[in-house]
Amino acid sequence: MNKEMITSKQGVYLLTLFMIGSNLFMGLAPAAKSNAWIAALIGTLMALPIIFIYARLLSLFKGRDIFDILNLVFGNVLGKIVALAYIWYPLHLGAMVIRDLGEFFNTVAMPETPMLLPMLFMGFISIWAVMAGVELLGRCSKIFFPIVVIIMFITTLLVIPYLNFAHLKPVMYDGIGPILNSGFDIFSFPLAETVLFLGVFSALKTETSIYRVYYSGLFIFAAIGVLLTLRNILVLGGDIVSVVNFPLYVEVSRINIGEFIQRIEVSVATTFVITDFIKVSVCLYVTCLGISKLFGLKNYRSIVVQTGLLMVLLAYIMYENIMDMIYFAFEIYAYYALPFQVILPVIILVIAEIRIRAGQLQTGKRY
């Protein structure tokens, strides 16, 4: 049997790129203004227990993905009903990410290109990658991760002349409330979306610890996220960061060193496209896996094309304009995603633990 495998390093890179995807460019926690970096730290702290739950689920059922787990834990009928939730959620999430990309190109990078075009091409690339399998995604992330990190590092070096530490000054002026709120936003927007990796990490090589992979990805992302949020605030100031739709892009476009090094915001657009690609591919993979498991198909590859097209079209019809998108992403999404990210995994874990203790469930090899 030629099962696809990704190594633990590739898993960490994939996880990190997935978390960076799209939301870092829309700005982490714009509502917290100049305290967004504290909110990023708090969001990471909030994510620690929930990530433990995901990793625990994966380590209990080694080599199985989330749809197998649902089937084992809830039985055949109820498992399939719950599986519907985990088919809809990645489909919607992938559509949201594709729409982010479309709005980005439509508003900032290429205003005269119709929005459907970049979205359609992103869909095509993702379909191609998912057709090739999760192993290819792992290798892609291994190549892309250094590119993203190097671009971030170089732009950080170049913005040093523009740093203004006075922008940080009223620390927690509005009290702790807005910061906790923004921390929850960060928790639900990039961090707890890693629930989708319950479907991907069944391909992880068996000798590595799943906890280690999950937590390394989380901490790398937390370092990058806090650094970039801090950089945004130091260069632009909290008020501008909370108003602009794509703060990272605006920030890097300010770089002008000796009239020579300027207009390097394209590098940021590159990282945006790379990380979006990884995120959309993971979402598409999980959706296709779910549909194929739901209907008992031979191979998930036979439906990738249509699911990808469905995702792109859903992204196209989803919102009327960018204000809708921003409103949904920052006001509604955190509560909408809560059942998928927290409530269902906790229920699954509790029932699984009870049934394993009662000896009703064969889990295979355990640590």
Add this chain to the structure above:
Amino acid sequence: MVVLVIFSYALIIYLDLIPLYRKKLWRDFGVNMALTLLTFAIAFLISLDVAVPSPVYPIKNLIISILGK
């Protein structure tokens, strides 16, 4: 636009759906067929400039009604 959509769907069906039929994978063929019809309907409506209702607005209204914002 409409012609473009029909032409590209003919190509997709030829490349994606017909091989499943030849291999006699009936379940895969059925699911793929259903998805193809769904996406074709949406793409066709978009190309005719019909405003397809977004599934996001009911979700938004539901959550607003729960939270009472």
